[in-house]
Amino acid sequence: MPGYWLLKSEPSTFSIADLARSPKRTTCWEGVRNYQARNFLRAMAVGDLAFFYHSNADPPAIVGIVEIVKAAYPDYFAWRPGSRYFDDKSSKQNPRWVMVDVRLKEILRAPLSLESLRSVRGLERMELLRKGSRLSVQPVRENEWKIIVQLSQAKPVSPPL
DNA sequence: GCCAACGTTGGC
DNA sequence: GCCAACGTTGGC
Numbered sequence: 001m002p003g004y005w006l007l008k009s010e011p012s013t014f015s016i017a018d019l020a021r022s023p024k025r026t027t028c029w030e031g032v033r034n035y036q037a038r039n040f041l042r043a044m045a046v047g048d049l050a051f052f053y054h055s056n057a058d059p060p061a062i063v064g065i066v067e068i069v070k071a072a073y074p075d076y077f078a079w080r081p082g083s084r085y086f087d088d089k090s091s092k093q094n095p096r097w098v099m100v101d102v103r104l105k106e107i108l109r110a111p112l113s114l115e116s117l118r119s120v121r122g123l124e125r126m127e128l129l130r131k132g133s134r135l136s137v138q139p140v141r142e143n144e145w146k147i148i149v150q151l152s153q154a155k156p157v158s159p160p161l
Numbered sequence: 162g163c164c165a166a167c168g169t170t171g172g173c
Numbered sequence: 174g175c176c177a178a179c180g181t182t183g184g185c
Binding site: 034036 | 166167168
Binding site for chain 3: 056057059060
């Protein structure tokens with residue numbers, strides 16, 4: 001049984017379309033600079049699945065599913081002076097930040113907006129929907145995962161209003 | 162652009 | 174260890 005997660009990315013920084021264009025539809029998930037989020041990255045295993053979420057987007061929404069294809073390893077962007085993710089407190093001897101590699105599995109035919117998720121029964125406890133939640137890497141409960149996956153495959157309402 | 166929520170920093 | 178100041182996130 002894989003673990004389930006949610007990863008946020010601002011599409012102006014890196015969108016799911018960018019991932020689709022990446023070699024092997026795979027990318028490293030660099031730049032996480034929050035300890036709680038980092039600890040979740042560390043807890044990921046190869047084969048785990050994650051929702052790809054567009055934050056600061058119009059609308060903010062779950063837009064796809066990715067698979068973890070490489071477990072946590074040092075985020076070397078922290079060692080690059082000039083990188084927006086540079087952190088002089090992270091050394092090669094004692095790396096402070098980690099990243100994983102993810103591969104695109106699925107782009108949802110219709111994004112599931114944050115607003116629409118708020119009204120779904122069974123998601124009341126979801127971290128994403130918690131007031132004030134800012135975690136960019138968060139665990140998803142199995143039942144939440146299943147509910148959302150099922151929603152994502154629902155046929156669009158036709159005809160549209 | 163606003164601002165609430167939250168995390169980090171640093172003086173004491 | 175407290176907490177004010179400051180910075181960031183991210184919905185709206």
